[in-house]
Amino acid sequence: MALSLVPVIAGSLRVLEIAGGPPILPANPRIDAVPAPVVVHIIAAAFYAPFGALQFSARLRRRQPHWHRRSGRLLVGAGMLVASSGLWMTLFYTGAPGGALLWAVRLLVATAMAASIVLGVAAVRRRDIAAHRTWMIRAYALAVAAGTQVFTQGIGEGLFGTSQLSTAVSVSSGWVINAAIAEWVIRRPATRRTRRVRTPSAPVASR
Numbered sequence: 001m002a003l004s005l006v007p008v009i010a011g012s013l014r015v016l017e018i019a020g021g022p023p024i025l026p027a028n029p030r031i032d033a034v035p036a037p038v039v040v041h042i043i044a045a046a047f048y049a050p051f052g053a054l055q056f057s058a059r060l061r062r063r064q065p066h067w068h069r070r071s072g073r074l075l076v077g078a079g080m081l082v083a084s085s086g087l088w089m090t091l092f093y094t095g096a097p098g099g100a101l102l103w104a105v106r107l108l109v110a111t112a113m114a115a116s117i118v119l120g121v122a123a124v125r126r127r128d129i130a131a132h133r134t135w136m137i138r139a140y141a142l143a144v145a146a147g148t149q150v151f152t153q154g155i156g157e158g159l160f161g162t163s164q165l166s167t168a169v170s171v172s173s174g175w176v177i178n179a180a181i182a183e184w185v186i187r188r189p190a191t192r193r194t195r196r197v198r199t200p201s202a203p204v205a206s207r
C-alpha cells in the first residue's frame, strides 16, 4: 500500500488536470493527445493497488471470507484494466521515454500481468489455492512496481541522466526487483509462514 502511494497520488493529480484542473505535473504530450486510456489506467490502479494488498491478509481472509471473494471479483476486473490500458498505451502512445527497450519490457510486463490474473482465476476455479496465490502474487507485484520505479527511476536518472537507456534500465529495474521479491515470497517455506501466523501473540490467527 505504501509503495503504490506516490504513483496513485501522482495519478490522481493527473486525472484532476485532465478534468480541467490547474497544470501541476510535467506535461505529457501523449496524455494530452489521448487522455482516456490513462484515466482508465489510473482509476483502476487506484482501486487495485490498495485493495489488492488486503487480499493477501490471511487474517482478513479468515475473518471475512466473503469480502475476499467479492472484492477479488472486482479486483480481477480492475487488474485487467490496469494491464490492458498499460498495454494499449505501450502500443499506441508513440515517443514515450525509454525507447525500444522500455517499450519491449512494458509489452512483456503488461502481458505477463494479464496472463497471471487469468491463470490465478483459472486456478481458484479448479480449487487449486496454492497456484491461485502464486499467480495473484505475481500479478500484484508487477502492478505495484510503479511504486518501486519512483525509487529506481529517481536514483537511476539522478546518477546516469535521462538518456533513453538510463530511463529504460531504471524503470525496468523496478519490475525486476518486484518480480524477484514475488518469486522469493512464493518460494518461502510454507512452515515459516504458518509458524508466523500461529504465534501465541496473534490470538486471532489461532482461531
Ligand code: HEM
Binding pocket: 004, 007, 008, 010, 011, 012, 014, 025, 028, 030, 031, 038, 041, 042, 045, 046, 048, 049, 082, 083, 085, 086, 087, 089, 090, 093, 096, 097, 105, 106, 107, 109, 110, 113, 142, 143, 144, 145, 146
Ligand atoms: C498499481 C499499478 C500502477 C500505477 C499506480 C500506475 C500509474 C501510472 C500513472 C500515474 C501514469 C501516468 C504518468 C503521467 O502522468 O505522465 C501511468 C502511465 C503509464 N503506465 Fe502505469 N501504473 C501502474 C501499472 C502499470 C503497468 C503494470 C503497466 C504495464 C506496462 C503500466 C504502463 C503504463 C504506461 C505504458 C504508461 C504511459 C507512459 C507514457 O507514455 O508516458 N502501468 N501509470
